[in-house]
Amino acid sequence: MKMKEELIIAGFGGQGVLSMGKILAYSGLMQDKEVTWMPSYGPEQRGGTANVTVIISDDRISSPILNEFDTAIILNQQSLDKFEKSVKPGGTLIFDPYGITKAPTRKDINIYRVDAMNTSIEMNAPKSFNMIILGGLLKIRPVVEIENVLLGLKKSLPERHHHLIPMNEAAIKKGMEIIEKI
Amino acid sequence: MKNEEVRMTTKDIIKPENLVYQKPEIMNDVPMHYCPGCSHGVVHKLVAEVIEEMGMQDKTVGIAPVGCAVFAYNYLDIDWEEAAHGRAPALATAVKRLRPDRLVFTYQGDGDLAAIGTAETVHACNRGESIAIIFINNGIYGMTGGQMAPTTLEGMKTATCPYGRDVKLNGYPLKITNILKELEGTRYITRQSVHTAAAVRKAKKAIRKAFENSMEDKGTSVVEIVSTCASGWKLDPVQANEWMEKNMFPAYPLGDLKNVE
């Protein structure tokens, strides 16, 4: 069956929202899929809210602007307020409880929690936060294969940063372990 | 009988060995639209002579302005681009960047260069584009009928300052070349005139130097020619020259402002 995943990642600028989307899009490219990466652009990227729509598909992609999503990855309360209602019925919402004061309430979607921020601090690697989230996503929605994510990372990072890849891989695996259904 | 022997006929006069002056071949044989007493014609001739003497006709791109010299392209037999008002240095920048082996010069008046085109002039000079800028400063807009220019002198009457330029209302005469000389990209900034034979010779030397700088990629050269506008000033040609010496030269003193060897 032909696949298509319409996904939004939303949080604060600086949380790695756009880069996580980029890694996903890039991994999709490695897997010979059609991909579209559509950021919210402008000054709000620096500190305000930021979001990015990523579409990975076997077929030609139509609209980069969507009113509903198969999956929403939510990293702050404002984004939860804005995008919880935009998940398709039967779709997936993944959130990090760090900074979420009012948990999602919808009953017709699958809600998952990844305690990524706290875990990354425990791992003494706070900057691998977005890779933990990504790991969680890939466990629930294996839209791209982890090999392709790692390949993408390896091929795209400058040589001098290659020693960081095992840490990223560990973070992805950790995310896969700790994601839990609500 | 003896007298008749030395008298020259027309035939004798046009013999090449008797030639004392010749119009440069680059000057087209067409009547100019410039008014009697205007400096443009002389400066055109100097530009033509220098191009010819440098043997650069096939390598020269001139940029014409908007103003009285808008039709410069009718008078000099070289390739031209006619710029929008004030934009000549932007055109020249691109021509020189894309064709570094060409001799590229702009020919601009004071309104074109120092009012509407100030940004283009300052930034081309600041980038040190290897172009030559011929700047005709007569303190007035000639083509549109004698309105105030940025270089109009204090108290000088024009159609748009009929009671004389009031600096409280219109600001001060803009000594733009004094500003340009401060820019690190400029190589040679000089102020000349063409009101006497000696001045014409000096102005020609200045143009030659500016053109050579362009060819040697030495940065921007600006040759300001303090000029007359007899019609705009409402004077006859002789009076205009006298008025220029008396009023323009003190405000715009002649000489080199900058010459980096």
Added chain:
Amino acid sequence: MFTFPLVYSFTYYSFTKIKKIMNEEIKLMKGNEAIAHAAIRCGCDGYFGYPITPQSEVLETLALEKPWETTGMVVLQAESEVAAINMVYGGAGTGKKVMTSSSSPGISLKQEGISYLAGSELPSLIVNIVRGGPGLGTIQPSQADYFQTVKGGGHGDYRLIALAPASVQEMADFVGLGFDLAFKYNNPVMILSDGIIGQMMEKVVLPPFRPRMTEEEITEKCPWAAVGKPAGRKRNVITSLELDASLMEQNNHRFQKKYRLIEENEVRYEEIECEDAEYLLIAFGSSARICQKSVEIARSHGIKLGLLRPITLWPFPSKIINRYADKVKAMLSVELNAGQMVEDVRLAVNGKVKVEHYGRLGGIVFTPDEIVGAVEKMRNEE
């Protein structure tokens, strides 16, 4: 570990590295970046620009790629949009393949130069990554510069060939196409896009490298170019000035003849699900992408909806739209503006069928659902 600062490294390194890992030419990049890469590859001689959101990546990418070290392409950040377009004028006047890019307020500043380019019949490429206006407006996407692009913009009776890309791939492809058309007709060409296509990353196959034109080719293709007058040819003068009104009228008639030829030869459009359509969306660029999804949704609800996407906004695909006027019940012109292209659709249809407009303004982008809602409303009103 993957660190945040590497977000930036990732962006930049991805271009060079993808080249090596993927099938040579397939890359993932933003529309604005694709414009820059395509320019280098299609033998562009010079780019003159000025930063403005949301198109600054064009100049940034060119600066990063340093094409002056490889193809010899000149890249220059001008002091203003006015200077940049006049640099394009200067360069184009010497027969070189030159371009600029900007966004709406900057394009307004360029209109003087664009009019001169049209009046002097100089081939050149201008990219407008439109943002919402009027005035300083917003940096968010808009299609409110449609009128400015296809009805004039600058002064005088002239036309720009206007191309509206709807994907990153077309952003790349239309650079080469734009230059080809510009040199075919000695006319400025505009790529009209917006922040959606400009900022979005997609897969793109970059065009193969074309060498820059040689001096011999320029002499052959552009005998009018001001390059220095050799002995034996008349001087070349690039100008739009002609004070003799009877001669200026002749010039204008020459332009108009050329424009009719372009209308005859260069209309481009795409038909999506049009064969059996009862209702037809007309949309270009980013709106057309969104409308594609609306067509999918509508058809899943049993509404026979089609999409006709003008690719050239001028010349406008009037003939094909007129043909569909005999087949469909109504048309909806979907635009990120208050209703501009709809006027051309109505002229094309000439009263044969109802034509309505649906738009969002000032940088707000409609969703596919909203458009389906507008179609349903139009159906119910019948």
